[in-house]
Amino acid sequence: MSRTTRQRSALAELLARTPEFRSAQQIHAMLGEEGEPVSLATVYRNLNALAENGEVDVLATEGGESRYRRCVRTEHHHHLVCRRCGHTVEVAETSVERWAAQTARRHGFSEVSHEIELHGICDTCRSGS
Amino acid sequence: MSRTTRQRSALAELLARTPEFRSAQQIHAMLGEEGEPVSLATVYRNLNALAENGEVDVLATEGGESRYRRCVRTEHHHHLVCRRCGHTVEVAETSVERWAAQTARRHGFSEVSHEIELHGICDTCRSGS
DNA sequence: TTGATTGCAAAGTGTTTGCAACTAG
DNA sequence: CTAGTTGCAAACACTTTGCAATCAA
Numbered sequence: 001m002s003r004t005t006r007q008r009s010a011l012a013e014l015l016a017r018t019p020e021f022r023s024a025q026q027i028h029a030m031l032g033e034e035g036e037p038v039s040l041a042t043v044y045r046n047l048n049a050l051a052e053n054g055e056v057d058v059l060a061t062e063g064g065e066s067r068y069r070r071c072v073r074t075e076h077h078h079h080l081v082c083r084r085c086g087h088t089v090e091v092a093e094t095s096v097e098r099w100a101a102q103t104a105r106r107h108g109f110s111e112v113s114h115e116i117e118l119h120g121i122c123d124t125c126r127s128g129s
Numbered sequence: 130m131s132r133t134t135r136q137r138s139a140l141a142e143l144l145a146r147t148p149e150f151r152s153a154q155q156i157h158a159m160l161g162e163e164g165e166p167v168s169l170a171t172v173y174r175n176l177n178a179l180a181e182n183g184e185v186d187v188l189a190t191e192g193g194e195s196r197y198r199r200c201v202r203t204e205h206h207h208h209l210v211c212r213r214c215g216h217t218v219e220v221a222e223t224s225v226e227r228w229a230a231q232t233a234r235r236h237g238f239s240e241v242s243h244e245i246e247l248h249g250i251c252d253t254c255r256s257g258s
Numbered sequence: 259t260t261g262a263t264t265g266c267a268a269a270g271t272g273t274t275t276g277c278a279a280c281t282a283g
Numbered sequence: 284c285t286a287g288t289t290g291c292a293a294a295c296a297c298t299t300t301g302c303a304a305t306c307a308a
Contacts, residue, residue, distance in 0.1 A: 003306085004308095005307075007264070008263090025296090039265045060191050064189065064296080066191075099224060103209065107220075107251075114246065114248070115248075116245045118229055120239055120240050132283075132288065169273090169290090170290065171289055192271085193271075193297070
């Protein structure tokens with residue numbers, strides 16, 4: 001019921017080494033550049049399947065676009081992104097996780113997940129320009 | 130530079146008495162049913178203007194659809210959203226703000242802003258199904 | 259062989275935009 | 284009067300789907 005195709009392997013391989021969220025379109029482009037062309041429709045079909053299976057996380061963006069990332073079950077972390085150059089630092093914090101869980105419980109919510117993104121201007125950009 | 134039109138008043142009035150997030154399409158339909166027809170384009174244009182002005186909150190949903198609601202709190206706050214029904218609670222927390230600022234500084238970032246969204250299943254939905 | 263999977267192009271979303279007509283101030 | 288607004292329809296961006304060709308098992 002589930003076959004191993006070139007397209008699927010290429011997608012899985014790309015996701016495996018991409019820690020950040022990427023849109024389906026970005027993934028489609030990246031695969032093409034790497035000489036592993038996969039049609040956009042197939043990218044969508046497989047990402048949706050993976051998402052349903054809980055193997056990738058999906059994030060809705062303001063632009064009405066979905067972004068996908070392999071599910072990192074082990075260590076949860078967040079991103080600190082430079083507005084200007086895109087430089088990204090991964091930060092892990094347990095106090096926030098605890099706050100999120102508590103807040104949710106206090107309001108009667110269960111199965112809580114949270115997305116946090118910090119944006120700023122990094123050191124280099126501030127001195128540089 | 131900003132005029133008071135029938136359409137704008139109708140929209141403002143509707144938002145004023147609607148506490149939950151609604152999509153632009155829903156708002157468009159509601160206005161029509163109330164005998165205050167406003168074109169979809171105008172609904173979008175005005176909602177975007179209000180959002181830019183900080184008078185309504187915008188929320189991106191999984192379906193790639195934006196939902197709007199009049200801004201209740203004036204202070205900075207975050208959202209706790211039910212994945213299933215969209216029921217939303219606004220939460221304010223200072224500890225997180227502090228954490229964000231500290232973390233950013235520690236990594237040499239300045240002018241930091243942060244976006245946080247909590248997602249879960251609300252009480253009603255859990256008991257319901 | 260044969261049913262799952264793919265690519266293509268067409269169709270579907272939700273949202274934005276160009277433009278002529280309209281209207282509040 | 285006249286610049287801000289509106290409605291319409293066309294344009295957009297992202298995503299899904301029908302279908303015939305392809306390919307893993």
